[in-house]
Amino acid sequence: MFGGLTGFTTPTGTDWGERMLNTVASKTIRHLFTQSESVEVSVRCYPSSKLLQGSIDNFKMSGKGLTIRKDFWVEEMSFETDAVAIDFSSVLGGKLTLKQPTQAVAEVKLTEDGINRAFTAELVKKRLLNLTVPSLTELSAGEPVSFSEVKVEILPHNQVRILAKADLNAEELVPIVMTATLAVERRRRVTFNNPQFETDTVAAAQAEISRSLAVAFTEILNNMVDLDRFDLDGVTMRINRLETQGKQLIFSGYAQIDRIPNNS
Template sequence: MLGGLTGFTDPKDTDWGERMLNRVASQTIRHLFTQSESVEVFVRCYPSSKLLQGSIDSFKMSGRGLVIRKDFAVEEMSFETDAVSIDFSSILSGKLSLKQPTQAVAQVILSETGINQAFQAELVKKRLLNLSEASLTAISGGEPVSFTEVQIKLLPGNRLHLLAKADLNNGELISLSMTLGIGIERRRRVSFKDPKIELEQIPEAQREVSQTLSTVLVEILDKMVDLDRFDLDGVKMRLNRLETEGQRLIFSGYAEIERIPSNS
């Protein structure tokens, strides 16, 4: 949807207002991310005198190699607004402030590698380790159960292949293997559904337990990926669709931009 937003460059006839605004906006947007390979911003304001009233025609951003909250890698992110009202005085002080919230069409691309790295983040691991639900401890003889070594491979048709280990904390590791579908629920949650549990490579004595634990893991994952937990400061993402494409997972939707953080 927004593939054309990557690689913005300022046209040669960009006037002083746009140049100043692009420079300030680029510096400001970089502070949304823990790390960024590149962040490009193109703000259109013609004529530049409209800046004095705080009016700009459009705001586009494209970023690559981004990291959110230290642990969550985003291969690409882009968004574009229509006309926006800004506080002109904030620009003169090297900041960018909105007069009122706005919305932007958005696209986020995650890589298979980045998704797998996210399973090592503390925010994710604490939902997979030392679980003491009765349905799990009944299997492990009263011990907490942990899901480890989670690895996914993206498949065509909005599906993925998932491998994991279940540590029963009694010296026994149970292998898990399945394919499952992914979708969007309520525009903010990634859902995991329709699991096809694979038991052929599981030792026969562990197959029943592996099937039970696989079902539990899918239920945990289905409740885990809520975008409200990963919001940027002042920016909320809402999703309309997702699509697997090779080793990439592509989300399309819109961003609710309440405010843009300062450079401080």
């Protein structure tokens, strides 16, 4: 499941250091995720004696089929650091502790299926129920509005097609269909820009209200998809770029690694 860690052998030629680092890294990295299909860890340290002083040239992690905080599915995640200073005594104690925070180049790939599964998570669904939307006050008579059955389709050129249903005044559900262009705000928040509403796919009697509900739903999404909500324990992600590729949404940026969790 975990790749071997290379770059450390003792002067006597034994591999006790490599085995120990592999065991410790496997244990600590595993705790970053609720579940993982595969994770590979690689540590480069040359000459290997530098490890005794807690100096590592490079640390890499790549994983597939990862679950974060029980409900959020990531197809692939990888990061690669520059030089890292660790407390070697902590390795001897079965932990991996950074002497100081470090940064890493990072990439995250989400699939269309994974995004839609996230919209079925209780944490997300709760944020779409019984909402008071000022722009809909007249339509809803001040009653809260709920959105459900959200489906996202990934399109070329950083676009997505979003389908949902809105419950307005406990009447018949109103369908919402729109396309939007994804963008990044403040390097952490994903926004849905230039929404185009497909009212031709909605019954004529509901077209106008569907458009109004789509505007409100876009505002809600723009305030909801924030990477800070999905940070790993001790790791903060920031986005430099996002792009759609096939049925995947790819984020590239950097990770600020303040500490590595040492849960037992």
